Amino acid sequence: MPHLLHLDSSADLQNSVSRGLTGLFADTWRALGDEHTVLVRDLHRSPLPHLPDAGLHYAARLRTSTERPDPDAEALQAELIAEVTNADALVVGAPMYNWSLPSTLKAWIDYIHVLGTTVPFDTPDSPFAGKPVVIVSSRGNTYAPGTPGEGTDSVIPPLQQTLGTSLGMSVSVVTAELTLADRIPPLAPLAGQAAESLAAAQDTVRALATELGS
Numbered sequence: 426m427p428h429l430l431h432l433d434s435s436a437d438l439q440n441s442v443s444r445g446l447t448g449l450f451a452d453t454w455r456a457l458g459d460e461h462t463v464l465v466r467d468l469h470r471s472p473l474p475h476l477p478d479a480g481l482h483y484a485a486r487l488r489t490s491t492e493r494p495d496p497d498a499e500a501l502q503a504e505l506i507a508e509v510t511n512a513d514a515l516v517v518g519a520p521m522y523n524w525s526l527p528s529t530l531k532a533w534i535d536y537i538h539v540l541g542t543t544v545p546f547d548t549p550d551s552p553f554a555g556k557p558v559v560i561v562s563s564r565g566n567t568y569a570p571g572t573p574g575e576g577t578d579s580v581i582p583p584l585q586q587t588l589g590t591s592l593g594m595s596v597s598v599v600t601a602e603l604t605l606a607d608r609i610p611p612l613a614p615l616a617g618q619a620a621e622s623l624a625a626a627q628d629t630v631r632a633l634a635t636e637l638g639s
């Protein structure tokens with residue numbers, strides 16, 4: 426039963442580009458067959474509390490004697506980790522907010538990236554190794570090579586580091602750039618480039634959903 430975990434974090438509930446693309450991914454996944462299921466976790470509509478206790482960053486056996494996280498917080502962490510465990514693939518909407526991740530998405534990372542539980546640390550266990558995750562990042566400007574924004578993107582590198590390098594997941598990245606071309610007058614001349622970026626992202630999302638769900 427191919428199961429998808431669909432995460433969104435955009436604070437825009439009307440015109441979000443990342444929500445459009447993650448929704449297209451999920452629709453393509455569902456269209457592959459009735460057995461293709463999707464769980465949606467909307468990190469903006471239902472935000473997680475910020476990590477309430479540093480002890481949650483470690484498996485219980487690695488905590489200090491004074492680290493005793495609230496059982497409710499531990500239960501929430503276990504639920505979030507189980508959602509990833511149960512998924513055959515993930516699609517993650519990751520808009521750029523002030524060159525970085527929405528804090529709602531960062532909070533999710535802080536719950537599921539756990540030394541000794543999901544991250545190999547004192548044992549070689551790496552339960553999420555090889556699990557496909559598609560990061561969909563929308564951004565108002567462009568960060569392409571050769572542009573002034575090159576090298577300033579702090580959305581994709583930390584997601585690749587945590588989900589890919591550390592958790593061992595198989596990361597694909599889809600970007601839609603220049604989404605503010607229709608709002609910010611100086612970007613208006615780049616509207617054609619924005620449309621091309623969106624069309625390419627839609628094609629890539631459809632192809633990835635079909636490949637990963639088949």
Ligand SMILES: Cc1cc2nc3c(=O)[nH]c(=O)nc-3n(C[C@H](O)[C@H](O)[C@H](O)COP(=O)(O)O)c2cc1C
Pocket residue numbers: 435436437440441442443444520521522523524525563564565566567604605
């Ligand atoms: C709080 C906030 C901060 C933003 N910061 C940036 C930024 O640093 N760089 C950028 O290119 N666009 C920035 N934008 C524009 C968004 O990245 C752009 O609107 C993107 O399409 C948002 O994703 P969404 O369409 O899925 O909501 C920002 C937008 C918001 C709401």
